[in-house]
Amino acid sequence: GAGVSQTPSNKVTEKGKYVELRCDPISGHTALYWYRQSLGQGPEFLIYFQGTGAADDSGLPNDRFFAVRPEGSVSTLKIQRTERGDSAVYLCASSLWGSSYNEQFFGPGTRLTVL
């Protein structure tokens, strides 16, 4: 079956602009995660959804970052007033609640570049 997909693959924007990053999880996966991976670093947790609700948003760096998952499937990560420090690869992962290990399956990420 299809894996986790993310669009766009690459996004270049200017400082101060608004961006939306999309994640399509594996069909039927109830849990969805967003991570941010800066250059040369490991991914860092941003937010976790169980169904439609954000179960843990403690990783969001500030109030410019927001994520939604209105129908419990596709999720959008929204960044307002982008800053150069937001440049990173944004990874999405999904897992099936109650499955063995709750293994997280990752998408290919969106590389965001803020000029």
Place this chain on the structure above:
Amino acid sequence: AQTVTQSQPEMSVQEAETVTLSCTYDTSESDYYLFWYKQPPSRQMILVIRQEAYKQQNATENRFSVNFQKAAKSFSLKISDSQLGDAAMYFCAYREETSGSRLTFGEGTQLTVNP
């Protein structure tokens, strides 16, 4: 807070040889999971191997095996009979036993396989 440390930013190995990647972690929990992920230039995170903390037996997956030392909080990855396709960034990751918990990643080790 849990932390994961990979002290080897880069490693290299000759094709068909064996290499060991190091990882240490810090946690006050007794039940948790540990993982090794591979990230090739395509950015896709691929699960290599996982270990449940309550299991004393070290996990193995074909050419990949781990040395899990719970008391020392050490979790190293051994790759036997290295292949050119093993070249990638490798991340060690920790996750609490609770379903839906975030992954905490180390900084990564870039593995080069020389023909």
